[in-house]
Amino acid sequence: MEDAYLALSKLTKTYPNQSRSAVHDVDIDVARGEFISLLGPSGCGKTTTLRMIAGLISPTSGHIRVDGTDITNRPVHRRDMGLVFQSYALFPHMSVGENVDFGLQMRRVAKSDRRRRVADALDMVHLAHLANRRVSQLSGGQAQRIALARALVIEPTVLLLDEPLSNLDAKLREELRVEIRRIQQETGITTVFVTHDQDEALAMSDRLVVMSEGRVEQVGEPWAVYETPKNRFVADFIGRTNMFDGRVAGRSDGVLRLEAEGLGTLSVRAQQTDRATATVMVRPHRVRIDPAEQMANELKGRVVQSSYLGDVESVVIDVNGVRVLAERTHSGRPLTVGATVGLGWGDADAYVIPQ
């Protein structure tokens, strides 16, 4: 990207005594004002990457640029980046207001100016009334809002969020997710968000970076990563999915026919494929049970498991020894285990994983 605001190029971190790099040749470009999420299982290098951007870990090789300036070797305290930690990391010996004020003091901002900016920052997270509270008196959600205010009050070049919601309970997490996104859009700040929670990443981000074992697996808009994963890892990691391996039996009019073990011939809309084998992905909610109309792929199977979740019913169906995940919405009475059902999906509901 030519106009990248934050650019990581060939960023690598190798620890001594470890054969595999924690982060390997990571290239990520973040546009000004963009909200980008680093997503992956634990140990995938997402936090290490974030800490290298912040300057808390120095990379073994590669470069970090902000607005065209190389900051790879700039010390942490001269980077002008706001970092929010999973553990909040508020200073326990200072009041809420003093916590927010700290960064401004370090920048030698005039006192009257500081008072106004601290008040504005606390207003932004709707906690102006807590300015004189002790940190120990805050709830988790309040503490993380204060940490956010503290990071933003210095008007950082980039906002870095290191699993900020992981210590909060589910309801609060959703609430704060919306709030962080709102504040990010209001301030237009370039943001890098690290999470292992795909719902968070899908809901909040302009773009996702899926990482695994220190490498970038895929970069893209949330829907694109979800609908068109680049490889098996991404398909498996983002959402639940069915994956069927098969032998290419033929193609016509952009539809690929595949011989899959147990399932017979599957049809899937696909770009060109010159390989002899391919993997087809079908998301469970695309699989229809007892479809009323004719579908490109129709199978019969036995229900082996049904979990009724209220809004959806999650079903596992055995088709000649192959397990197929399906989801029924508006299900009413759930399916009985052992029942034989028909299932199907259109050729556009499936997707051929490129790698």
Add this chain to the structure above:
Amino acid sequence: MRSLSEAIYRTVAGILVVCSYLFLLAPLLVVFVISFGASPTMEFPPKDWSLRWYADLAGNGEFIEGLRVSLLLGLVVTVVSLVAGVTAALALTRHRFGGRDAVIGLFTSPLLLPSVVLGLALLLVLGPVGLVGTYPGLVVAHLSLTIPYVVRTVMMSLNAVDPSCEQAARTLGAGPVTTFRRITLPLITPGLVAGAALSFIISFDEAVVSLFVVGTGRTTLPVVVFRYVSNNTDPQVAALSVVLIVFSLAAVALIERALGLKRVLSKA
């Protein structure tokens, strides 16, 4: 309505507590009483009362000089222990390096070495370099006793500090020194005070090791007392003990007040 068994339990527990305190404090009480006795020997209970031993104490040049030496020594040892101990504790908690665990073991294992052995070893080492009977010699000898305590108390405090607090301060624009001064230091204050108090008390109280390295020159108060009771039997030492006890209590009260008040403030 309190049950009978609970009443019995409370009575027995009360008696046990009183007995324990008596056991611990009775010798001190005896010293306290003797110091006000008029008899020139340590007599208990005294037949007559007098403040003459306190008057003699004020005129005893050896005791005064010993007190001066011990106070100065205690202060110097405490300051040096704090500087060395905090530095070591920081390195041991915030960095990973070869031999780190061995060093922690050395610092955190209680002092298993008998003082007599340590005193002799110090005499053998300090003698040839001409440090026996000098302030620097005493300081070095006492430091070998006090630094481990400071390292332990400060390490405990440092381990309780979330390293992300320091990292947060760094990202907010504080350099390493400012971060230490504004974040780390205030958070480890309880450990510092405890370490300082222990250092001072250990140094001020140390007799055995000091006895080896004071030589014929400068002498600390415990050594003076030790020598005095070897040659004299009058209650002047008892009077001195009472003075020291009062000073110790005052110091403890002061520390408690300072730290206690801080805790109260932090909850306000």
